Amino acid sequence: MTKQTMTDIAPAAQQADRPVLELTEVGKTYGSGRDAVEAIRSVSFDVRAGEMIAIVGPSGAGKTTLLNCIVGLLSATKGAVLFEGQKVKGPPEAMAVVFQDYSRSLLPWRSVRSNVELPIRKKHKDRATVRAKADEALAAVGLSHVDRKYPWQLSGGMQQRVAIARALAYEPDILIMDEPFASLDAIVRAELEDLVLTIVRELNMTALIVTHDIDEAVYLADRVFVLTKSPTEIAEEIEVPLAKPRHQVSTKGDPRFAQLRSHIYSLITEIAAR
Numbered sequence: 001m002t003k004q005t006m007t008d009i010a011p012a013a014q015q016a017d018r019p020v021l022e023l024t025e026v027g028k029t030y031g032s033g034r035d036a037v038e039a040i041r042s043v044s045f046d047v048r049a050g051e052m053i054a055i056v057g058p059s060g061a062g063k064t065t066l067l068n069c070i071v072g073l074l075s076a077t078k079g080a081v082l083f084e085g086q087k088v089k090g091p092p093e094a095m096a097v098v099f100q101d102y103s104r105s106l107l108p109w110r111s112v113r114s115n116v117e118l119p120i121r122k123k124h125k126d127r128a129t130v131r132a133k134a135d136e137a138l139a140a141v142g143l144s145h146v147d148r149k150y151p152w153q154l155s156g157g158m159q160q161r162v163a164i165a166r167a168l169a170y171e172p173d174i175l176i177m178d179e180p181f182a183s184l185d186a187i188v189r190a191e192l193e194d195l196v197l198t199i200v201r202e203l204n205m206t207a208l209i210v211t212h213d214i215d216e217a218v219y220l221a222d223r224v225f226v227l228t229k230s231p232t233e234i235a236e237e238i239e240v241p242l243a244k245p246r247h248q249v250s251t252k253g254d255p256r257f258a259q260l261r262s263h264i265y266s267l268i269t270e271i272a273a274r
């Protein structure tokens, strides 16, 4: 993306000196009475503008439930989620979400270009603007040459690139990702991790990723939140002081990377055994 565009689309929230996302004692109980399942007990954290947060935890920790409360697909039964100072009551316009299952998030009857353009049309009526923004996003993920193809004609990694392009072209103030690389092979996964890191950094975007992968969490994030088992709380918040831009070989070869990874691994293993 061009420098001009990056400046143009700097999220408004970043001008203000307040967190983009604020969770205050968020709790979620499914059902009621004897059938009630307390999935989240109490989770509080702030995400500052430009930060990348990773959320990890043992299986069944409540990651999906928490994420759905953040994006407004579920309402918390306790506490509050504020996005840009407003209580989240449904998916906010300035949020984009990339799910693990790209095959279900892309519309198979629409071309790659059409999939990417669809959300942009909500914001921009001018056809040329929509086209230009889609062009930029497709170029950023290296898929300009397949814009007329359909998602099912592409590999899994390419489909997930389209989903990422669609989210980025929408120019969200915050990018939320739910295990976006989980079903991809190691090389494609590393490529897409770097792609997201680069674009998020260039656009100074705020981002939050839920992942099962401890290496991925440390590699991508400025802070990692480790969740307890359900009913969920934050077991520990870990700062990642590794230099940016990150690099798959040198960052992962840094002794501090290994220390952080071992620490989080031990913590999750200990939590899972509780």
Ligand SMILES: Nc1ncnc2c1ncn2[C@@H]1O[C@H](COP(=O)(O)OP(=O)(O)OP(=O)(O)O)[C@@H](O)[C@H]1O
Pocket (backbone or CB within 6 Å): 030, 031, 037, 038, 039, 057, 058, 059, 060, 061, 062, 063, 064, 065, 066, 230
């Ligand atoms: N719709 C629902 N109704 C009742 N209980 C639910 C529902 N969805 C999730 N739960 C329960 O809430 C808890 C947290 O589930 P959730 O799917 O959020 O965890 P997760 O960390 O995303 O799991 P995983 O790591 O396996 O993907 C679990 O005990 C689960 O059984």
